[in-house]
Amino acid sequence: MTPLARGQKSTLSSLGVGISGLKVQVTLRVPAPSTVDLSCFGLDSQGRLSDERYFVFYNQPASPCGSIRAKGAAGSVDQTFELNLAGLPAGIKRLVFTAAIDGAATMKDISTGYVQVGDFSRTAAEFRLQPTDYAGEKALMLIELYWKDEWRLAATGQGFNGGLAALLKHFGGEVAEEKQKPAAVAPVSMAAPVPPPLPAKVSLSKITLTKPGQTHRVSLEKGAGAPAKLIVKASWTDNGDDSDSNDDLDLRVGMLLPDGRMKFIQAPDFAGSFDAMPFARHLGDVTVASLNAPATETVEVNPAIAQRMGGRVGMVFSVYSAVSNGAVSVASLRPIMKMEYGNQVVECAFDFMKIAASKDDTVYSYVIGLAVIDAEGITLEPSGLTSLPGSENTPWLQWTPQGGLNATMDGPAVFKGSLAGKAASFNKNNPRRYI
């Protein structure tokens, strides 16, 4: 393996790697709570992002030609890009792999940073980033693959104090973030009727919440251009334990209705409905995850849910590991949740590895996020709640006297068999009801 110094260039042929089955693996860690976004820009011969679909990142994990694919989980400190340089359109002459810090850290705070380039059988070159090479940079061009008579590799390692926005400007891209950020960080207030939607731009709007109590409010839009769905995705990766069967988690959603009753949905038994009660539907059960392809289960929520139900709705999103699938620490699968509304993305990524339950494979349910949806917006919050060891109970929600949401791990075990029968026996002589 060839170690690369900053600034070093090499042809891919001299490194002994082909151009079709190429892999670029990036790891960059900075101290929490700052996080890093790892991206790939496909540029034209002028170094411009002339086609914004060639910005491959968390909101856009593959280029239109399919020749650039980001395989890592959203919010991960690692990212693997699989590349087929031969499959790129003729206009794409340069791929720049970048890292941008979200948070107060700068690149001088890098605790671990390296990029490996190779194919599926071996690593041919490695560029290790030295924190002492940097000062105030918040975004870096890590390495570049570029065409100059043949495909070459540059260990660039230079960047911008202005972060991802400065990087995009460098590539001549339009930055939507500056316009969106003020709205995204606005306090819980009602946005005025929104102007007509702007032409599609690269969205940099992503909020990552990692601590219980941290909340983020997304305002619902109105009018013809408003996004039609709230999309909630739970994802998890394989923990590398060589067993696939135990990577099967189920996303469960508990909904607290305005009248205080609960409603549960999960696939495939109780998928729900988008246009009718409960105005949320589960898109299906996913059973296998791998390190490179995290599993995702998706729930779509009708943005009009609060109006349709006649008041605020609370939601609790949890992942559940059926014991019959094999023992596993759910925490080791790194479950996270992401809500997308138009081009706004909010991620709830509590690190369950930090808590004692991570070492107990009889803890079956992990709460990854909580949401309150009213007519104007959605407030999201991560949760670190887990069920008691051996308990099949689901999370339960109640409104607090202050109007907040209280989640407890003492809901019914509702998910298999007859819902009506279980509900009837749970509801009997119980102030708490579910339907």
Added chain:
Amino acid sequence: MAISLSKGGNVSLSKTAPGLTNILIGLGWDARSTDGAGFDLDASAFLLTPDGKVRSDADFIFFNQKESADGSVKHLGDNTTGAGDGDDEVVKVNLAGVPADVDKVAVSVTIHDAEARKQNFGMVSQAFVRVVNEADGTEIVRYDLSEDFSVETALVFGEVYRHSGEWKFRAVGQGFQGGLGAMAKNYGVNI
């Protein structure tokens, strides 16, 4: 079309460009577009005797001593950022005016303060050095520093030397540790 010389390759200036009187050594690079200390590349020339040493410190032509005593070698000005198109620094050599006891003129390219600034040629965009016929602007030899000398911080670009009554250019293309100071010492300059 410039001749692309491999390291150590020779080109006869009088054959490639008959009637050649003045050559320009052009050094160009792009100003740094990323954040961090700017890139300050320097072109320098050394008038050397057959033993490869300067006759005196006056034979070291660089940003602080822009002209040889006889006026045959001139540095046309220090550019400290790379701003501007084309050649950012030029050293002009009047071949006919080079004193008879000078056997060759060595040309170097260095990055100012490279060690402290942790820079190398690979970090600089579009860095090149070339030999141009001043009369018609034809490029005789060109090196791509960004690409082909990426890990170097100092480079002996080449030597213009006398050979059997004509001037030739030898593309040395040799990286050098220690920057301009060490290079000048190596050529016998008292630094």
